Amino acid sequence: MKKNHKLYSKLNGDVLPFVQKPVRYLGLETGTTIKDIKNIPLKFALAFPDFYELGMSHIGMGIIYDILNSVDYIACERVYLPYPDMNAKLKEHNIPLFSLESFEEIKNFDIAGFSLQYELSYTNILLMLELSGIPLFSKDRTGTDSPFVGAGGPCAFNPLPLNDFMDFFIIGDGEIATALVCDAVLEAKNDLKSGVVDISDYRNYVKRKLAEIRGVYVPGISKSVKKSLLNDIDLNYNFDFKTNKYVYINKHIVPLIETVHNRLAVEIARGCSSGCRFCQAGYIYRPVRERKKDTVVNAVKHGLHTTGLEEISLSSLSTGDYSEIEPLLSELAELTTEERISMSFPSMRIGSLSENILKKTAAVKKTNFTLAPEAGTQRLRNIINKNISETDLLNEAAGLSQKGYKSLKLYFMIGLPFERIADLDGIASLIVKIKKAAKGLNVTVNVNNFVPKPHTPFQWFPMEKEEALSFKINYLKKILKPLNVNFKYQDPRVSFVEALISRGDEFTSKIIYKAYKSGAVYDSESRLFNFDAWIKAIETENRNQNENKFSHGNDYQSYQGYFKYLYEEKNINDSLPWDFIDILVDKKFLKEEYKKSYMQNAKSIYYFNSEIDGEYLSTQNCRKICCLCGVCDFKTVSPVYSSKAANVKMHKNNIKNNENEKDKNSGVNDNYDSSINKDVFFNKTGINSVELYNFNGNNDIKVKTVPFSEITFTYSKRGIAKYLGHLETVKILLKAFRIIKIPLLYKESEYTLRPKLSFSNPIPFMSESDELYIKGRIPKIHAASMNLTDLKDKINGLLPEGLKIININL
Structure with missing residues (x-):
């Protein structure tokens, strides 16, 4: 055990016996990479600002972990948000936050990189920094006393709310950019040792280097940033610095306790081609990039042979749209049946769930299915460009029931632009039809509140106020109660804080800091959400700005006016705080999509026929035809599909319109070894296969007795x-x-x-x-x-x- 024995001894005596599930903090998992960290030139703390069970389920953490640890001069170690009981014990005994692999104090690392998956985890970052003994504000970190603190992930596409706390952000795909950040910091460390740079200018020297890397935003230095783009993900993410190519990797960390998603997650595609106008992920992750079927199959086989997990998850924003989904499932079906492995799909677009898919996934274990109609009527689905039909949904629900599935989870969104009460009634009507078409299916209805996220066509729309959202939630409770469904919804107050942060600017950093100091921590855990702390922070900052607009005490309605930018529609010609981030999607395209939603609503009201009628108002899936969003130039950047037959057929004028429009990185060569030594564990024992023996419900052998x-x-x-x-x-x-x-x-x-x-x-x-x-x-x-x-x-x-x-x- 290459751990800090002094720290472990203290934990063993004073802390671990008194906290729940202490194995969260021990780093005993198989598949970890443990190096002699004292002799490694560059140390990277990979930080997830939420609990272990959630962080260990995040596929992106594993990708970055493997990439960095594949390099002999980098040690990447993990750290997660400690639970409240562990937090209290660390403070009681003055023990700093430490990494799992070596028990090294986080403040002793060269870089601490946080994953930004959810806005309500931002105050958790401040807690982790404080527990580590790292100054919260970037301006207070000097010389080599503190690591360079950075962040990446989907929330980083508006980095401004964390500007005061971060030294840098990675915008876009993190595989290459993170490695380049490590190289830049290591080079600067060597320059410091050799006297090229003085310690007084060291941190600014490093930041200037980081600002030169594509996809890296450095507050106070970077003026604009173009997202980092990995154009070809048909690889297993491991970057070989000697050849500058990606190679096959063989690492999987196997958690010792149950995690949120206790399964083998294998990415099959990145990006989504559907074009839902409210969906941030659908725009920031463009274009669609699929991995080849054989690569996916090899990754699944290898993962199962090294983890012992009993379920695989084919990860994508829209798994059913994967070009070779049915051939892929056919190959995996033999494996899953033989080894009793179940399959799950985190995201299935309605209309893509075929009978063959249901048949393959039901062979071993009938996992619950999740579908997202998003709106209760076809009118509203057209407005948000959710190109699905009610018929597709009913057919798929019926198919689930026929194949023996018991549960279906449906996701809807309320507070969408142009929403009416009739759209809420449509949700209930849809449930009635589903229950009729799929008898015996237990239905769960999950309702989220619309938050107009940056870099989407709906970023100019206002968010609906809390009282309106609360009314709609109560209305849905009433009309769904007779239908015998499980009804879950998001607290509108949580949505307010999410919107406050996701749409914020530099000023929001002050509110986040004040909220943290007022007790807002663990807010991503609904039972621990401290809304009063956010109210107090907002009012404190309001007084600091000498804008006394709160006259009714600490109630929600009293400060809504202060954040009118959340509740008033923007002019599409006005600048937005996050406009300096280039996601490669042309802003003119976003404006056109915004206008189409208006015209779609007008069409639903007046039923007119004109040049804007018909398919023009619906933006097609770009698997069928290029929608001219501006991301692809079809030379260095283009959609990547798993089969040639699935490649998009482009009109010459579409390609011409995209030529030379943006400066993009070329893809990375996919030079990797996909071979797997299947006999590595059992070639000497004679145990070369797993045979199926069927039992009935009484656990008796169904077929002839097997000795x-x-x-x-x-x-x-x-x-x-x-x-x-x-x-x-x-x-x-x-x-x-x-x-x-x-x-x-x-x-x-x-x-x-x-x-x-x-x-x-x-x-x-x-x-x-x-x-x-x-x-x-x-x-x-x-x-x-x-x-x-x-x-x-x-x-x-x-x-x-x-x-x-x-x-x-x-």
Whole structure:
């Protein structure tokens, strides 16, 4: 264990025994990269400003972690937001925030990079900086006493609200830009040592270097920034600095506790071609870039063979639009059936959920499906350019029911431009039709409040006020109550803070700071959301600005007028705070989309026929025809599809209009090795496949009796592993068994398959023992060929420190 033993000893005695799930803070996971950090030239703290369970589910963190750790002169280590109990203990014992891999203090790193996924996590960043002993404000950091603090992610496309706290931002795809930032800081460190730069100018010297990198915004230096774009993602993200090419990677960190998304996430595409006018991700991640089918299949196989996870998630903004989705699922179906793996899709566009997709995903485990109609009527869906039909939705709901699925989650948005009460009634009407078409399907309705996000056609529209949103939520509660659905909604106060930050400018930094000092922390956790702290911060800053506009105390209505920029529609010719960020989408295109929504609304009112009638008002999916958004020049930047047949057919004039319009980076060569050594774990044991044995609901063998042998794994739990709970320990062992492909017999339930196992009784938390066991059954045909000593060694090679197989008996 290459950890700071002094810090661990203090944690072990004073902290870890007194907090929930202490393994969150121990870094015991398999798949981590642990280097001798004291002898590494460049140290990067990869920070996620939310809890471990959420951060470990984020695919982007894993990508950056692997890229940086592939370089021998960079050590990248993780740090997550501590839970309130851990936060209190760290403060009580004056222990600074530390990294998981080596227990190194965060303030000793060269760079601390935060992932910006949600605006309400911003005060968490301030907490993490404070716990680390790093000055909150960039202006207060001097010399080499503090790391350079940066941030990236979707929220960074409006960096201004965090300007006061950050030294730099990465705008756009982070793979290359993050690596270049590390190189620039390392070069500056060497210049400092050699006397090229004086310590008094060191931080500004580094910032000037960072400002020269495409996609990097440095407050106070950068005037405008063009987003970083990785034009070809048909690779596994690992950058080889010696060849300047990407190569195949083999790393997956396997969490020791249940995470929010406890599955293997494999990115199959980046970007979305649908063009929904409210969706920020659909614009900032353009163009669509798909990975080749074979690359995805290899990534899935490799991930399953190194993690032992039982579910895969094909990650994309619109998974069903992937060009080769059905051939991909056909290949994966054999794998998932053989190894009892379930598949899930985080985002399926209505109209893309075919019968074949349902059939493939239902083979092992019937995962819940999520669909997003967004609006209750076709009129409003047309206005927001949600190009789906009610017929498609009803057909897909019926298909889910027919394939045995039990649950469907539907996402809607309220407060959209031009919304009417009839659109809310349309939600209830839609639910009635779904329940009729898909009998027995449990429906959950999730309602979010529209926030006009930067860089979208709807950025000029106002946000609806809290009282109107609250009225609509209560109205929906009333009309949905008789329909027997689960109804969930977002607190309008949360949406207000989200809008306040996402649409803010430099002044917003002051409000964020005051809110933090007033107790706003952990706000991304709804039960801990502290709205009063935001009210206090707003009123304090209002008094500081000598604009006494609050006359009714601390109620929500009293300060709405102060932020009228949230509630008043903008002139499309006025400048917006975030205009200096170039997302490559032409602003003229965004304006046209904005105008089309107006014309679509007028059309729905007056039913006129004119030159603006028909398909003109609906912007087509750019998989069919280029929509002239300005991102692609079809030379250096263009959509990338997994098959040639799926490439967009462009009219010559479309291409001509895009020529030389923007200066873009060329793509990166996809030189990687996709081969996988399938026998790496089990080529000596004779366990070369996993056979399916079917059981009925009573756990009896459904087909002819299979001769089996009982196998007992005796294990010990000592030292640092004492912080693992019983269920956590069992799941870690089962993942190791799956990786090595021990052919355990399975029992079948209505929804899934589980190994037929028995366990020793749980021991008290923090106790140690050498007499724990797991018992299972394996077919005798496999038992005869098993080398138990070799098998024990292979399992132990996959277990965290302190957890060890002592003996295996047949």
